[in-house]
Amino acid sequence: xxxxxxxxxxxxxxxxxxxxxxxxxxxxxxxxxxxxxxxxxxxxxxxxxxxxxxxxxxxxxxxxxxxxxxxxxxxxxxxxxxxxxxxxxxxxxxxxxxxxxxxxxxxxxx
Numbered sequence: 001x002x003x004x005x006x007x008x009x010x011x012x013x014x015x016x017x018x019x020x021x022x023x024x025x026x027x028x029x030x031x032x033x034x035x036x037x038x039x040x041x042x043x044x045x046x047x048x049x050x051x052x053x054x055x056x057x058x059x060x061x062x063x064x065x066x067x068x069x070x071x072x073x074x075x076x077x078x079x080x081x082x083x084x085x086x087x088x089x090x091x092x093x094x095x096x097x098x099x100x101x102x103x104x105x106x107x108x109x110x
Contacts, residue, residue, distance in 0.1 A: 011041040015086045017079055022086065 009029075016025035016037055025037045028044035038044060060067065074080065 009041070010044050011038075014090070015083050017074075017083060021079055022083055 010031055011026040011028050014025050014027050014037060015022055017023070025039060026041045026044070028034050028036050028038060031044050032048050033044050033046070036044075
């Protein structure tokens with residue numbers, strides 16, 4: 001059992017793009033908005049708006065290609081590289097525990 005299962009917060013901190021560079025974001029780990037990156041952790045437990053969801057699905061069907069081009073341009077910006085590096089470092093630091101695995105007995109057979 002993990003500590004997160006006991007506490008049940010429902011989000012983990014991550015970093016994302018904002019109007020002035022890198023800003024703190026939260027990734028929902030459970031609830032109706034699981035795996036979504038949001039600005040406030042309280043958003044994770046709110047209901048999904050069906051109208052907005054349907055509108056976005058329709059937009060993606062019609063403008064998928066132009067959105068892909070826009071996304072490619074956005075991901076070339078320096079801020080995106082910084083965010084990737086910060087999130088990778090955070091993931092490595094927080095995913096493992098500080099306890100080292102037991103050392104193997106390296107006795108050789110003769």
